[in-house]
Every structure is written in structure tokens, then in C-alpha cells.
Amino acid sequence: MTPPGPVGTPIRLTAAVLAAIAVLTVALLGAGIAQAGTGELRIPAAGTTTLLRMFVLVGLAVHLGELAGVRLARQGPQPRRWSASAALLGAAASAALLLLFAAVSGLGLTTVYGMREGRLLLVTANAFALAALCAASRRPALALLPLAVVIGAEALRAHPEAYSPAVGVTLTVVHLTAGSLWFGSLLYVLRTMRLRRGGREVLVRYARLAACLFAALVVTGTFSTLRRLPLDVVLATAYGRVMLAKLALIGLASMLALTARRRMLRGGNAETPARIELGVLVAVVLVSAVLTVVPDPHWLSPA
Numbered sequence: 274m275t276p277p278g279p280v281g282t283p284i285r286l287t288a289a290v291l292a293a294i295a296v297l298t299v300a301l302l303g304a305g306i307a308q309a310g311t312g313e314l315r316i317p318a319a320g321t322t323t324l325l326r327m328f329v330l331v332g333l334a335v336h337l338g339e340l341a342g343v344r345l346a347r348q349g350p351q352p353r354r355w356s357a358s359a360a361l362l363g364a365a366a367s368a369a370l371l372l373l374f375a376a377v378s379g380l381g382l383t384t385v386y387g388m389r390e391g392r393l394l395l396v397t398a399n400a401f402a403l404a405a406l407c408a409a410s411r412r413p414a415l416a417l418l419p420l421a422v423v424i425g426a427e428a429l430r431a432h433p434e435a436y437s438p439a440v441g442v443t444l445t446v447v448h449l450t451a452g453s454l455w456f457g458s459l460l461y462v463l464r465t466m467r468l469r470r471g472g473r474e475v476l477v478r479y480a481r482l483a484a485c486l487f488a489a490l491v492v493t494g495t496f497s498t499l500r501r502l503p504l505d506v507v508l509a510t511a512y513g514r515v516m517l518a519k520l521a522l523i524g525l526a527s528m529l530a531l532t533a534r535r536r537m538l539r540g541g542n543a544e545t546p547a548r549i550e551l552g553v554l555v556a557v558v559l560v561s562a563v564l565t566v567v568p569d570p571h572w573l574s575p576a
Contacts, residue, residue: 292552292555296327296555296559297324299559299560299563300320300323300324300327300559300562300563301320301321301323301324302320303320303323303515303559303560303563304316304319304320304323304511304563304566304567305319305320307511307514307515307563307567308511308567308568311509311510311511313510313511313567313568314568316566316567316568317377318373318376318377319566319567321373322370322373322566323562323563323565323566324562325366325367325369325370325373326366326370326562326565326566327558327559327562328362328363328365328366329363329366329367329370329397329427330453330558330561330562331359331362331363331558332359332360332361332362332363332364332366332401333359333363333420333423333424333427333449333453333457334359334452334453334454334456334457334460334558335355335356335359335457335460336355336356336359336360336363336404336408336416336420336457337420337450337453337454337457338453338454338456338457338458338459338460338461339354339355339356339359339457339458339461340356340413340414340416340417340420341454341457341458341461341482342457342458342460342461342462342465342479343461345458345461345462345475345478345479345482346461346462346465346472346475347475349465349469349472350465350468350469351465351468352461352464352465352467352468354408354413356404356405356408356413356416357405357408357409360401360402360404360405360408360416361401361402361405363397363401363404363423364398364399364401364402364405367394367395367397367398367401368394368398370394371385371391371394371395371398374390374391374394375391390430393426393427393429393430394426394430396422396426397422397423397426397427400419400420400422400423400426401419401423403416403419404416404419404420404423407419424446424449424450424453425442425446427445427449428441428442428443428445428446428449429442431445431565432445440500441497441500441501444493444496444497444500445493445497447489447493448489448490448493448494448497450489451486451487451489451490451493452486452490452557452558452561454482454486455483455486455487455490455554456551456554456555456557456558458479458482458483459479459483459547459550459551459554460551462475462476462479462547463544463547463548463551466544473537473543476533476537476543476544476547477537480530480533480534480537483530487527487530490523494520494523498516501569501570502516502570503570506570510567510568510570511567511568511570512564512567512568512569512570513570515560515563515564515567516564518560519557519560519561519564522553522556522557522560523557525553526550526553526554526557529546529547529549529550529553530546530547530550532546533546533547533550
């Protein structure tokens with residue numbers, strides 16, 4: 274445990290700086306490292322795209338998780354809302370992706386707006402902006418509708434294939450929603466517990482939700498992987514390598530969640546493993562962003 278007071282503050286600051294450097298390094302270099310030796314074509318501006326996609330995922334998760342976390346927290350002091358800032362982060366990242374797409378493709382913005390990728394990014398940016406307005410209003414729950422549009426647009430972007438696109442889009446919608454809620458609501462719950470200097474009942478309610486979210490992630494993730502990743506090219510493609518890393522991180526996060534649950538049932542300190550779980554989920558979000566950038570391996574299968 275980090276020492277309290279003036280000694281603990283520099284340690285926490287150093288840890289935060291090192292974590293930020295690690296995230297930035299993986300975001301900028303992750304796709305290239307994963308593609309080493311695969312013979313796949315390099316993706317232009319892969320590092321910048323990964324970083325911006327990570328901001329999109331974080332903005333969605335923080336906002337959506339906060340809406341769920343408020344219901345889990347119920348009565349009592351609640352931490353300051355981050356939802357408006359998260360939505361603005363998502364809007365800015367989506368707009369930056371649109372500009373990056375235009376720069377990399379060498380096309381004008383008016384031309385990019387008419388393309389599928391450009392239209393989806395424009396829809397995502399506008400939906401995030403609307404969600405930010407809802408978050409700043411007296412009825413922040415109205416942001417659920419534009420956030421649903423964000424999830425739908427991201428699912429459509431991730432599944433442009435001609436074969437059974439409805440199945441892929443549906444799986445991604447459920448997977449992205451469950452993953453965002455797992456990360457975002459845990460963040461809000463831990464912030465609430467820190468504010469209340471306890472609040473074990475909030476963690477208990479979150480644990481029940483997390484069990485359902487984990488089940489949804491496993492089912493949809495398994496089916497999505499089987500659809501998109503031929504087993505004969507798992508280790509030979511960047512997508513397969515990144516997917517294995519993501520599966521390992523999700524497995525670690527699930528073990529930490531189970532550890533927190535066991536301690537909670539025994540009346541022990543469940544907050545420490547839950548905080549480590551949150552850190553692992555940050556890594557899951559980062560790896561998921563890398564996964565959206567590397568080439569789709571489906572065409573490589575001889576079948």
C-alpha cells in the first residue's frame with residue numbers, strides 16, 4: 274500500500290508518470306510491434322490512430338460507467354461528475370480521427386464526409402458532443418441515447434464485411450457496451466468509495482453487475498474472435514497476437530475481480546484488488562484500441 278502523506282504523494286505521482294509513458298509507448302508502437310515478421314502491410318499513422326481510438330473508448334467508458342455508477346452509489350456523497358469532460362474527449366478524438374483520415378488518404382474533407390469511414394466518424398463526434406450537452410443539463414441520463422449512437426457507429430465501423438454483417442455488429446454492440454460498463458462503473462465505484470472512506474455496499478452492488486458484464490464479454494468475445502480470426506493464423510498475424518494479449522489481460526482482470534469478491538464476502542479489504550483490476554482494465558482498453566488498427570486477418574485463411 275502506498276504510504277500516506279507527503280511521502281506517498283511523490284510515489285503516486287511517479288507511478289502515474291511511468292504509467293502514462295507506458296500507455297503512450299504501447300499506443301504509438303504497439304501495432305508496429307505486433308506486425309513484426311507477419312508480412313502484413315503497414316498501417317499509415319497507426320500509432321496516432323491507436324492513441325485517438327483509445328481516447329474514444331475511454332470517453333465512452335467513463336461516461337457510460339458514470340451513468341451506471343450513479344445508480345449503484347444511490348444515496349450519499351458522490352464524486353464530481355466526469356461525464357461531460359469524457360464526452361468532449363470522445364468528440365475531440367473522433368474529430369481528430371476524421372482529420373487524420375483525410376490527411377492520410379490525401380482527400381479533401383468534403384470527399385471524406387461522403388465515405389463510409391468519414392460518415393461514421395462524423396456521426397460519432399456529433400453524438401459525443403450531444404452527450405456532453407446532456408451531461409451538463411439537468412437530465413444527464415438523456416446522454417444514453419447519443420452514447421448508444423456512438424456504440425452503434427463504432428460497431429458498424431468495426432464490421433464492414435459483406436458476410437453476415439448484422440451478426441458482427443450485434444456482437445460488437447453487446448461486447449463494447451459490456452466492456453465500457455465494466456471499466457467505467459468500476460472507476461466510478463472506486464471514486465465513490467474513496468470519497469466515502471468505505472462504502473462497501475456500493476462495491477457489493479457493483480460485483481453483481483460485473484458478473485453479468487463478464488459473462489456477456491466472454492460470450493460475445495468468443496463468437497467475434499471465431500468469426501474474424503482463423504485458428505491457423507493466430508500467431509502469424511498482428512490481430513491474432515494482439516487478441517491473445519487481450520485475452521490474457523481479461524483473464525487477469527477476472528481473477529482480480531474474483532479475489533476482490535472473495536475478500537468482500539469474508540469482510541476483508543476488497544478495494545486493493547479492485548484498484549489493481551482497474552489498472553488491468555486500462556491495459557485492456559489500450560490493447561482493444563490497438564486491435565482496431567491492425568489489419569483484419571480474415572482474408573488470410575485459405576478456407
